[in-house]
Every structure is written in structure tokens, then in C-alpha cells.
Amino acid sequence: MRRTLLYLLLGLASLVTVLPLLYMVSLSLQTEAETLSARAVVWPASPQWGNYAELFARAPFGNFIVNSLVVAGAITLAHLIFDPLVGYVFAKFRFPLRNTLFVALLATLMVPFFVRMIPLYVLMANLGWLNSYQGLIAPFLMDAFGIFLMRQFIQPIPDDLISAARIDGASELGIYRRIILPQTRPALAVLGLFTFVFQWNEFLWPLVATTTPEMRTIPVGLTLFNQEYFTLWHLTAAGSVILFVPTAVLFVFTQRYFVRGIALTGLK
Amino acid sequence: MKPRTLSGRYARTAYLFLLPAILFFAAFFYLPIGNVVATSLRTGPQADQWAGLGNYTQALADPAVRHSFLVTVAFAVAVVAGSIVLGLALAMAIDQPLKGRVAFRVLLLVPYLTSVAIVGLLWRNILDPELGVLNRVLLAAGLPAQQWLNTAPLLTIAAVTLWQSVGYTMVLFLAGLQGIPETYHEAAKIDGADAWRRFWRITLPLLAPTTLFVSVMAVISGLQAFGQAYIITGGGPGDATDLSVFHIFNVAFRTRDFGYSSAQSVLLLIVIVAFTLVQLRAGRRGEVVY
Numbered sequence: 291m292r293r294t295l296l297y298l299l300l301g302l303a304s305l306v307t308v309l310p311l312l313y314m315v316s317l318s319l320q321t322e323a324e325t326l327s328a329r330a331v332v333w334p335a336s337p338q339w340g341n342y343a344e345l346f347a348r349a350p351f352g353n354f355i356v357n358s359l360v361v362a363g364a365i366t367l368a369h370l371i372f373d374p375l376v377g378y379v380f381a382k383f384r385f386p387l388r389n390t391l392f393v394a395l396l397a398t399l400m401v402p403f404f405v406r407m408i409p410l411y412v413l414m415a416n417l418g419w420l421n422s423y424q425g426l427i428a429p430f431l432m433d434a435f436g437i438f439l440m441r442q443f444i445q446p447i448p449d450d451l452i453s454a455a456r457i458d459g460a461s462e463l464g465i466y467r468r469i470i471l472p473q474t475r476p477a478l479a480v481l482g483l484f485t486f487v488f489q490w491n492e493f494l495w496p497l498v499a500t501t502t503p504e505m506r507t508i509p510v511g512l513t514l515f516n517q518e519y520f521t522l523w524h525l526t527a528a529g530s531v532i533l534f535v536p537t538a539v540l541f542v543f544t545q546r547y548f549v550r551g552i553a554l555t556g557l558k
Numbered sequence: 559m560k561p562r563t564l565s566g567r568y569a570r571t572a573y574l575f576l577l578p579a580i581l582f583f584a585a586f587f588y589l590p591i592g593n594v595v596a597t598s599l600r601t602g603p604q605a606d607q608w609a610g611l612g613n614y615t616q617a618l619a620d621p622a623v624r625h626s627f628l629v630t631v632a633f634a635v636a637v638v639a640g641s642i643v644l645g646l647a648l649a650m651a652i653d654q655p656l657k658g659r660v661a662f663r664v665l666l667l668v669p670y671l672t673s674v675a676i677v678g679l680l681w682r683n684i685l686d687p688e689l690g691v692l693n694r695v696l697l698a699a700g701l702p703a704q705q706w707l708n709t710a711p712l713l714t715i716a717a718v719t720l721w722q723s724v725g726y727t728m729v730l731f732l733a734g735l736q737g738i739p740e741t742y743h744e745a746a747k748i749d750g751a752d753a754w755r756r757f758w759r760i761t762l763p764l765l766a767p768t769t770l771f772v773s774v775m776a777v778i779s780g781l782q783a784f785g786q787a788y789i790i791t792g793g794g795p796g797d798a799t800d801l802s803v804f805h806i807f808n809v810a811f812r813t814r815d816f817g818y819s820s821a822q823s824v825l826l827l828i829v830i831v832a833f834t835l836v837q838l839r840a841g842r843r844g845e846v847v848y
Binding site: 293296297299300301303304306307308310311313314317325326327328329330332372375376378379383384385386388391394395398400401402403404405406407408409410411412413428429431432434437462466487490491492493494497498508509510512513523526527530533534537538541542545548549552553 | 575580594664665667671673674679680681694726729730733781782785819831834
């Protein structure tokens with residue numbers, strides 16, 4: 291009885307989370323007439339796979355995809371390069387101003403993006419970086435969250451391991467690359483996963499920092515497409531599916547890490 | 559642990575490794591924060607005339623700014639309340655020894671992976687009074703069609719936000735629940751406490767740190783919601799969903815008043831920081847040690 295109730299609750303909640311996304315798939319396969327019909331179509335009479343091709347004909351959707359891949363990919367790569375290095379320094383080195391710098395770093399966690407939005411826009415305009423990859427990427431190259439995560443992960447690695455390597459004559463960069471980095475692999479997986487998914491989905495900054503359709507990322511392309519060309523729901527939905535599928539596939543294979551990542555970064 | 563092996567001799571290496579980070583955070587965090595404050599003290603189309611605190615006094619007296627702030631707070635409160643109730647309920651359900659727990663967890667987390675762009679567009683379509691599939695379902699069930707975005711716009715976009723984030727709060731609560739030692743519940747059971755009592759006396763108090771974290775995160779993200787207003791409602795009907803960041807965005811990029819929009823950004827930042835600090839302090843006092 292109690293079990294049945296629990297299954298019912300979880301089943302119902304899961305339907306509520308998943309059905310709208312399935313409806314999005316349905317919408318992406320409908321004809322334009324079906325999307326506009328007075329009786330909403332739950333599933334199209336005959337799936338219009340051509341909608342996906344039409345997307346590329348009606349908007350520079352290929353650009354959107356490439357832009358999203360370049361921007362999210364470059365930012366993720368930068369996080370994977372810098373966050374563990376900086377985390378290592380704060381975990382294992384003692385130097386003047388260490389605590390001050392660390393506090394200054396953590397303080398940036400309190401700064402929501404909208405506070406940086408206007409000055410970053412002006413900065414990018416002055417640099418001539420609006421509507422460019424460097425403009426889309428630069429503000430997100432590192433973040434305190436990833437650095438903090440890596441520091442927490444590196445701290446328990448025994449100091450003796452590092453001193454032994456030093457006595458053996460290893461260079462500082464060599465110690466980092468050969469001893470520290472290999473041990474951080476699980477944390478790097480979580481970091482890379484989260485960074486990619488969030489940057490792939492980022493909306494506000496690409497909206498502010500791009501001015502031509504050719505430079506838009508998928509999330510922004512979707513909405514502007516939507517406004518500029520009337521409301522083409524079948525194409526909007528097809529574009530949404532394209533935006534959603536990569537993260538969904540990534541998630542299916544890595545959901546264990548994902549869940550552990552939320553629990554870990556959330557509660558530490 | 560004493561850092562004897564890695565002491566001061568390696569300071570140069572440390573700074574060398576830190577250099578990119580120092581430059582990055584200076585250029586893309588501290589410089590912009592300085593600039594937003596500097597710009598907030600200026601006025602004019604080029605933000606080149608000194609205004610002193612003029613933008614601030616104007617913002618504090620501006621009914622539109624006040625209204626958007628109240629709307630934002632109401633939105634954040636709705637999201638926080640929903641996150642705690644629904645997130646905790648789902649976490650407690652999924653914490654039971656059920657078959658298919660992993661599958662449920664995956665299904666509930668899926669919307670968390672979607673962009674606010676997808677969420678906004680999809681729900682705008684689903685909720686549409688004429689084309690929307692939701693009203694079709696209601697009519698089919700013999701219920702009257704609803705105009706959610708007209709009758710309860712703010713609650714509706716809060717519900718949509720919850721739809722996206724509930725899996726995340728559930729996972730946080732789940733981690734919290736799994737941190738409560740089994741023996742506490744067993745002991746209470748032996749003492750004759752029923753499930754309801756055990757929930758109020760054991761589960762809830764021991765979850766206090768998690769609940770605090772969930773609410774801080776939900777407040778912070780609720781106060782800076784943007785896409786919901788930009789995509790779903792356009793701030794309307796009227797100004798019913800004119801969320802603060804959306805309002806700031808419009809002042810900055812539609813009317814190009816960078817001084818005024820910067821002042822509003824700073825004010826909202828102050829509110830968020832103050833809110834977070836108060837919540838964290840309250841939490842420290844009430845923290846349960848076990």
C-alpha cells in the first residue's frame with residue numbers, strides 16, 4: 291500500500307518532468323499547420339523529418355551549432371587546464387598573501403553574472419570583442435567554484451609524495467603533471483561535465499554579446515529565430531531537440547558522476 | 559597538518575602558476591565590479607557625466623524599479639517554497655528501497671539539463687491558451703481551459719522554474735537524507751515514535767544544513783532569473799513578471815541608460831549578498847551537530 295503510493299508519486303512526478311520534453315519531440319515532427327491547429331496535436335499524423343533540414347535552410351543553424359561547440363568546448367577546456375592548477379597551488383603551497391588571494395577568489399562566488407553584464411559589455415565593445423568568439427569565451431575561462439572543487443580534491447593527496455618527487459629532482463610542472471593531475475581524474479570528469487552542460491545552455495551572455503545571427507549560439511539562435519520569423523513552432527522545437535540531445539546523451543552515460551557531483555559540490 | 563615540506567621556498571612557483579588566474583579574475587571580475595560601481599555614479603547617454611548618488615535615489619523612488627523588485631522577491635519566495643516542499647518529498651520517496659530508483663532519479667533530473675531557452679519556449683507553447691496542449695488535456699478531462707499566463711503569470715513561471723530545478727533540489731536532499739545515521743530512526747521507533755513524529759523530530763532538524771543550502775541556492779538563482787521573463791512572458795501581462803534582471807537588461811540595452819541600469823544592478827547585488835549572509839548566519843546558529 292505504502293509502496294504503491296510511493297511508486298505512484300514518483301511515477302507521476304517523472305511523467306511531469308518527461309512528458310513536456312517528449313511533446314517537444316512531437317512538436318518538432320509536426321507540420322506547421324499541425325502546430326497552429328486549434329486542437330493541439332499530441333503526435334503528428336506523419337512525422338516531418340524534413341523539419342530538421344528546413345531549420346538549416348531557414349536560419350544559419352549550422353553556425354549556431356558550431357558556435358555553441360566552439361564556445362562551450364573552449365571554456366570547458368580552459369577550466370580543465372586552469373582549475374586544477376590553481377586548486378593545486380591553494381591546496382599545497384604556502385606563500386605570502388595566500389589567504390588573502392584565496393578569500394578574494396572565493397568572494398567572486400558572491401558575484402552573480404548580471405552584475406558583470408553591463409561592464410563586460412562595455413569592455414568587450416571597447417576591445418572590439420563583441421560578436422566574436424573571444425568575447426563569448428573570455429568572461430568564463432575560469433571560475434572560483436571549479437578551483438575550490440579541485441582544491442578540496444587535491445588537499446588529501448599526501449605531501450610526502452610531492453616532497454619525494456622533489457628530492458628525486460622532478461620539476462614543479464612535472465610534479466603537477468605526473469603526480470597531481472592523474473589523481474584528480476574523477477574530479478576532472480565532474481568538472482568537465484558540469485562546465486560543458488552549463489556553458490552549452492548559457493543564455494544571457496550570448497544574447498548580450500552577439501549582434502549578428504551568424505555569431506549566435508543555439509539557445510539564443512532559437513529565441514531570436516522565434517521572434518524574427520513569426521512563431522515557427524515546429525522549427526523552434528526541432529532546434530530545441532538539437533540543443534537538448536547532446537546533453538541528454540552525455541547525461542545518460544555519466545549520470546552517476548552527475549549526481550555525485552551535485553551532492554559533492556552542493557554540500558561541501 | 560604542518561606544511562613543512564612545501565614552505566616558502568616555492569613561493570615563486572606558486573605565483574607563476576597563479577598568474578593566469580590573477581589576471582583573469584582581475585580583468586573579468588574585479589575590474590567589472592569596479593566599473594559597474596563607477597558607472598552607477600554617472601549619467602548621460604555616454605555615462606560620462608557625474609551623477610553622484612543620483613541614480614540610486616532615483617532608483618529607490620522609481621515605482622517601476624520597486625515593482626520589479628517586489629515581483630522578483632515574490633518569484634524567489636515561490637521557487638524556494640516549492641523547491642523545499644517538492645524536493646524534500648521526492649527525495650524522501652526515492653530514498654526508500656524501491657525498484658527502479660536510478661531510473662526515477664534520471665527521469666526527474668532530465669529537465670535540469672535543459673537550457674532556459676528550451677524551458678521558456680517549450681512552456682510558452684504548452685501553456686498557450688489556444689494552441690497549448692495543456693488546455694487540450696484539461697478540456698478532454700472535462701475541466702475548463704485556463705489562461706495561466708494571464709491569471710497567475712508569476713506563479714506560472716515559478717512553477718515552470720520548479721519543473722526545471724526540482725531534480726536538482728531532490729538530489730541535494732537525497733544526499734542530506736543519506737547522511738542521517740539509520741540508528742536515530744531505529745532508536746526513535748523503539749521509543750514508540752510514529753513516522754510523522756520521526757519526520758518532525760529527527761529528519762527535519764538533521765536536514766537543517768541541507769535545507770539551508772537549498773534555500774540559499776534557490777534564493778540566489780530566483781533573484782537573478784531572467785530567461786523566464788525574457789522568453790515566456792516578455793515581462794507581462796502589463797508588468798506582472800518584470801523580474802529585476804529583465805528590468806535591468808531592458809534599461810541597459812533597450813534604453814541604453816548604463817548609469818541607471820548599473821545602479822540598479824548594484825542595488826540588487828547588495829540585496830542578494832545581504833540575504834545570503836543573513837541566511838548563512840541564521841543557519842550557523844541553528845546548525846545541528848551530530
